[in-house]
Amino acid sequence: MNGIHDMGGMQDMGPVHYEKNEPVFHADWERRVFAMVWATDTPPGGRYQRDLIPPAEYLRMSYYEKWLTGFIALMLKHGMITPSELESGKPVPGTRKGELLTAAQVTAELTKGDPSIRNVPVAPRFQTGQRVRARNINPVTHTRLPRYTRGKIGTIERDHGVFDLEDTASQQLPEKLQHVYSVRFDARELWGEEASRHDSVYVDMWDDYLEPA
Amino acid sequence: MTATRRDFLTAAVTAAGAAVTPDLAHAQEREHDHGHDHQVVPSDPALRVKALESLLVEKGLVDRAALDAVVDAYEHKIGPRNGARVVARAWVDPAYKQRLLTNATAAIAELGYSGPEGEQMLVVENTPKVHNLVVCTLCSCYPWPVLGLPPVWYKSAPYRSRAVIDPRGLLREFGLQLPDDVELRVWDSTADLRYLVLPERPPGSEGLSEEALAAWVSRDSMVGTAKVVKPTDGVPV
Numbered sequence: 085m086n087g088i089h090d091m092g093g094m095q096d097m098g099p100v101h102y103e104k105n106e107p108v109f110h111a112d113w114e115r116r117v118f119a120m121v122w123a124t125d126t127p128p129g130g131r132y133q134r135d136l137i138p139p140a141e142y143l144r145m146s147y148y149e150k151w152l153t154g155f156i157a158l159m160l161k162h163g164m165i166t167p168s169e170l171e172s173g174k175p176v177p178g179t180r181k182g183e184l185l186t187a188a189q190v191t192a193e194l195t196k197g198d199p200s201i202r203n204v205p206v207a208p209r210f211q212t213g214q215r216v217r218a219r220n221i222n223p224v225t226h227t228r229l230p231r232y233t234r235g236k237i238g239t240i241e242r243d244h245g246v247f248d249l250e251d252t253a254s255q256q257l258p259e260k261l262q263h264v265y266s267v268r269f270d271a272r273e274l275w276g277e278e279a280s281r282h283d284s285v286y287v288d289m290w291d292d293y294l295e296p297a
Numbered sequence: 298m299t300a301t302r303r304d305f306l307t308a309a310v311t312a313a314g315a316a317v318t319p320d321l322a323h324a325q326e327r328e329h330d331h332g333h334d335h336q337v338v339p340s341d342p343a344l345r346v347k348a349l350e351s352l353l354v355e356k357g358l359v360d361r362a363a364l365d366a367v368v369d370a371y372e373h374k375i376g377p378r379n380g381a382r383v384v385a386r387a388w389v390d391p392a393y394k395q396r397l398l399t400n401a402t403a404a405i406a407e408l409g410y411s412g413p414e415g416e417q418m419l420v421v422e423n424t425p426k427v428h429n430l431v432v433c434t435l436c437s438c439y440p441w442p443v444l445g446l447p448p449v450w451y452k453s454a455p456y457r458s459r460a461v462i463d464p465r466g467l468l469r470e471f472g473l474q475l476p477d478d479v480e481l482r483v484w485d486s487t488a489d490l491r492y493l494v495l496p497e498r499p500p501g502s503e504g505l506s507e508e509a510l511a512a513w514v515s516r517d518s519m520v521g522t523a524k525v526v527k528p529t530d531g532v533p534v
Contacts, residue, residue, distance in 0.1 A: 089435055089436060090434070090435055091435075091454055091457040091458040092432075092435075092458065092460075092485065093434075093458065093461055093462040094454075094458035095458065095459075095462070097453075097454040097458045097459070098454075098455050099455060099470060100450050100453065100455045100456050100459075100467070100470055100471070101449070101450060101453065101455070102471070103448065103449060103450070106448045106449065108371060108372045108376070108445065108446055109368075110449075111342075111343065112343070113342050113343040113346040113347070115368045115372075116346050116347075116364060116368075117346055118368070118371070118446070119363075119364035119365075119368050120346075120349070120350060120353060120359055120364060122413070123360070123363050123364055123367055124353065124358055124359055125358075134436070147437065147452050148342075149342055152342060152345065152346060152349075156349070164358065165352065165353075165356070165358075169352060169356075170349075170352070173348055173351060173352055174352075174355075175352065175355050175356045179356065181357065181358070182358055184357055184358065184359070184360060185360065185363050186360050186362075186363055187360060187362035187363045187365070187366045189363070190363050190366040190367055190370070191366070193412075193413075194367075194370050194375070194412050194413075195411050195442075196411070196412065197411060197412045197413045197414070197415060197416040197442075198413065198416065199416040199417065200416060200417070200489045201416070201417055201489070228435060228487045228488050229487075230435060230487060232434075232461060232462070244417070244488075244490055247488065247489050250488070250489075264488050264489065264490070266490075274461070274462075275462055279462075280465065280477070280481065282477070282478060282479065282480045282481060283464060283481045283482075283483070284480075284481070284482055284483070285461050285482075285483045285484075286482060286483065286484050286485065287485045287487060288485075288486065288487055288488035288489070288490050289488070290488070
């Protein structure tokens with residue numbers, strides 16, 4: 085989706101505000117939001133829900149407000165909570181249960197993670213060194229293909245292996261196992277002759293994002 | 298598109314109900330209906346979050362002690378000191394550095410660091426001729442096990458928008474002026490890989506122990522917005 089979240093190459097967003105000795109969280113509610121999102125057994129698609137935050141809201145909200153909004157939207161979407169529960173604060177029977185993560189399980193989960201690389205044989209569509217073009221597609225759903233690369237020519241620098249395509253995973257669609265490549269784009273290809281000829285941008289791209297150039 | 302947007306608004310509206318306070322999205326809907334002169338005031342997130350947590354606990358979806366453990370880990374155990382130890386080891390042990398550059402996930406796990414947002418790691422090396430910079434233009438992807446949670450600036454619109462189109466100008470804002478002929482590689486971590494920059498070992502660090510070296514390595518140097526320099530006071534950011 086061509087939303088405000090796809091920010092690469094936008095201009096006039098102002099200077100970077102750098103906070104010295106920045107704390108991990110700035111308020112207690114941020115701690116709780118982070119931990120709830122971390123610990124709750126939701127289906128994938130939290131990022132997609134954050135993409136859907138209306139642009140003006142997205143720019144106004146702090147980071148963890150976006151997390152909170154996306155988290156609530158995701159749980160509502162999957163029937164883990166209901167609007168009336170949010171209204172009343174009281175649970176009603178019949179909602180979908182996720183697996184409860186206990187404090188005893190947290191330590192193991194902290195080091196385990198959720199590896200998304202798949203050890204399955206899938207033929208790569210492209211080879212290292214090959215010139216490719218990022219496809220000009222404009223899905224209205226979640227995608228990890230940044231707008232600034234679409235239609236641009238790059239080179240496959242490295243094959244990272246096989247991963248489930250986020251575009252479909254974020255919608256709980258059947259797995260689409262594809263190779264992900266590191267694709268190198270010259271800054272001049274992306275931004276024109278004004279850019280430094282010594283600069284390049286490397287973007288990780290699934291097979292579906294690419295065509296031969 | 299319309300359907301998803303409507304879903305979102307419904308969600309946000311009901312989310313407001315959690316704290317029984319006026320919600321921005323709710324107010325926005327009223328604005329769209331026109332004829333209402335409600336001032337748009339965002340509800341207090343602290344109240345909304347408290348109400349939500351109570352609801353999820355009552356529903357058996359989260360365990361309060363588990364949330365406390367998660368917060369404690371990311372505030373006190375998982376942070377840039379981990380990454381600094383990885384860098385220091387690579388500086389003193391060429392075989393480790395080689396493993397780090399060829400199979401970063403496994404090499405980082407050798408030091409005991411692994412977990413969410415670090416499942417597929419890549420380490421990119423700075424040299425006198427190459428400088429690396431990491432960004433996530435689409436969101437906030439960041440290698441948690443080695444750097445902890447990202448700072449606000451990393452997740453901000455100015456950083457995400459400019460890192461790919463004006464990386465040298467951005468670095469100047471961070472106080473880092475790259476020579477024109479140094480190759481600058483920007484890594485936009487938009488998929489499932491997470492990146493750590495291996496900064497150059499600075500002059501003046503000869504003979505230091507691995508532990509002492511780790512104390513020189515700043516978070517920013519492992520994102521690529523700074524170089525490692527001799528710390529003037531205490532442990533660098």
